[in-house]
Amino acid sequence: MLSADDWQALALTLRLAAVVTAILFLLATPLAWWLARSRWRWKGVVTAVVALPLVLPPSVLGFYLLIALGPQGPVGQLTESLGLGRLPFSFWGLVLASVVYSLPFMVQPLHNAFEAIGERPLEVAATLRASPLDAFFSVALPLAGPGFLTGGILTFAHTVGEFGVVLMIGGNIPGVTRVVSVQIYDHVEALAYADAHRLSAVMLVFSFLVLLAVYGWRGRPAAKGAM
Numbered sequence: 001m002l003s004a005d006d007w008q009a010l011a012l013t014l015r016l017a018a019v020v021t022a023i024l025f026l027l028a029t030p031l032a033w034w035l036a037r038s039r040w041r042w043k044g045v046v047t048a049v050v051a052l053p054l055v056l057p058p059s060v061l062g063f064y065l066l067i068a069l070g071p072q073g074p075v076g077q078l079t080e081s082l083g084l085g086r087l088p089f090s091f092w093g094l095v096l097a098s099v100v101y102s103l104p105f106m107v108q109p110l111h112n113a114f115e116a117i118g119e120r121p122l123e124v125a126a127t128l129r130a131s132p133l134d135a136f137f138s139v140a141l142p143l144a145g146p147g148f149l150t151g152g153i154l155t156f157a158h159t160v161g162e163f164g165v166v167l168m169i170g171g172n173i174p175g176v177t178r179v180v181s182v183q184i185y186d187h188v189e190a191l192a193y194a195d196a197h198r199l200s201a202v203m204l205v206f207s208f209l210v211l212l213a214v215y216g217w218r219g220r221p222a223a224k225g226a227m
Contacts, residue, residue, distance in 0.1 A: 006199050008175055009183035016179060017159040020098040024106040024155050027099070032110035033136070051104045058101065062168025065097050069169070089171045097169040098159050105158045106151040113147020114140060150214055157210040
């Protein structure tokens with residue numbers, strides 16, 4: 001059985017993943033749409049910056065975020081001046097760090113989904129006197145539905161599995177910043193391998209179900225097309 005601390009870490013992790021996924025739906029949708037539609041010559045630079053967390057070591061990203069959010073950093077000074085306090089070692093600091101770290105897991109599926117729509121549906125909507133905003137909401141968003149589903153699942157799962165970034169930004173405060181990955185690390189550090197095994201098994205099952213959902217959804221159109 002899981003301990004009370006394990007359940008607390010699980011609840012905090014799921015809350016963090018839900019908040020981050022909701023925020024990234026709002027932030028990544030216009031960004032992915034712009035990346036899919038823009039012909040700006042420096043678009044590749046923006047794409048590289050968005051994808052940077054995929055290849056950057058989490059400890060490096062966490063370190064620079066910690067500097068930026070700290071009392072001498074630009075974000076830290078802004079939050080202090082607004083009376084919001086300091087974000088490091090707080091839940092909302094974890095949220096901000098996770099939004100940055102999980103950004104490509106939401107943007108890339110949406111980018112691919114928007115690109116797959118092509119020009120024809122939007123041109124048809126324009127001939128029916130739909131404004132660009134109307135065409136986006138009535139045509140692009142419904143057609144990009146699978147991309148939203150994939151991006152949401154991957155973002156949620158990736159946030160659940162974070163370790164290096166959340167440890168750098170949040171530390172290890174029970175009930176505040178101690179997420180599941182940090183809780184497992186604590187069990188191993190304390191040589192409580194049985195506890196680590198039980199919590200790790202839960203995460204293993206969760207990860208498998210996430211992948212099953214993603215690949216199962218992607219396989220549906222192909223299966224229907226083969227009939």
